Amino acid sequence: MGARVLFAATPAWGHVYPVLAGLAELRRRGHRVRCLASRSFAPEVGGVVDVVGYDSPMDGAGAELSDMAGVLPLMLAEARAAHAALDRAVREERPDVVVADVLSMAGWLLGRAHDLPVVRTWPVFASNAEFSLHQDYGSRSDTDESMARFFADATGFLDEIGLSAEVSPEQLFDNAADRDIVLFPRALQPKGETFGPRFTFITPCIRPAERSPELAWLRRSKPLAVVSLGTVFNENLGFFRTCVGGVRRLGWHCAAALGDKVAPHEVGPVSERVLLRARLPMLDALAHASAAVSHGGLTSTIEALAQGVPVLVAPQIGEQRAVADSVERLGLGVRLREPFTAGDLADLLQRVAHDAGLAERLRAFRHELRRGRSGGEFADAVEVVLDGTTEGEG
Structure with missing residues (x-):
């Protein structure tokens, strides 16, 4: 009998497309796979796996994402909406593993709240002690003031979901999963040789061509x-x-x-x-x-x-x-x-x-x-956690 997998997605096509073939492969192997998907994403995701629907404040967000002062409140609003939907899904049917996009705060929090293993997916460059997009490329434009407001609001959110005693607001940005799946070969990753066995670099899950009218x-x-x-x-x-x-x-x-x-x-x-x-x-x-x-x-x-x-x-x-x-x-x-x-x-x-x-x-x-099996290496990495054979920290 297959396992139950719940994927905590981020509503951005660059984060959804790279996992669809992997989720489809898990389903093909007999696992029950559900994926969080908001209005714009549900039709395409629903063609692959079962949808956990919700109203995302990030669905259709554009200009807000260009300014960190706007991004931080939006990220927290997204975490609230996503966590509520995922929490309902867990209570309806407890998964064996949560797979969460790297930007899904709700996915990681869900694992903490329900004592579930969490696998993190990286459709962007991964970070470790040797490399960080934030530190090395200034990928965040937050200020002390914007971060202070975020941490204050995040404290209220953590209190609402009953995690303020065990999770600090800072951990929403700095935490570790049981395993990390990097959705591209190690050669592309800056300082790729420094990432240990917790990180699995895979052949990308390339989506099929559209066969469009054009x-x-x-x-x-x-x-x-x-x-x-x-x-x-x-x-x-x-x-x-x-x-x-x-x-x-x-x-x-x-x-x-x-x-x-x-x-x-x-x-x-x-x-x-x-x-x-x-x-x-x-x-x-x-x-x-x-x-x-x-x-x-x-x-x-x-x-x-x-x-x-x-x-x-x-x-x-x-x-x-x-x-x-x-x-x-x-x-x-x-x-x-x-x-x-x-x-x-x-x-x-x-x-x-x-x-x-x-x-x-x-x-x-x-x-x-x-060279690899489309989605196969992704499914293999998730099944390592399902089998209880997760390797040590990288």
């Missing part, structure tokens, strides 16, 4: 540059105009994911060589791309590299600068340094398109990303 256009559009700023920090109209202009100089085709803050008409008049969408069928697009120009989100970067597509990274925030550094360290793409012009972009696209050494490194790394 597929016919994408197939005939060669060479093709795919452009995206992700789903959060994507309001930079100048970035899209420059990228479309740079691609046009080469006579290439361009497919751009604009997000919900930039309208296609704002980018300007475009030819039939340009496809502008709020949300691009990214896997379909990358399967036919010659290059990807992006913000450097780790999930989207891995999806490009898994197709053997070189990446040109224009980082917007600290963790994306870390991605750009890893891409350059491994020789799998280049960094776009602001401000750049359409001419600068065209030159870089030409360079990566004709770099034989880069092409060979991409082929080798694509094999590394594709």
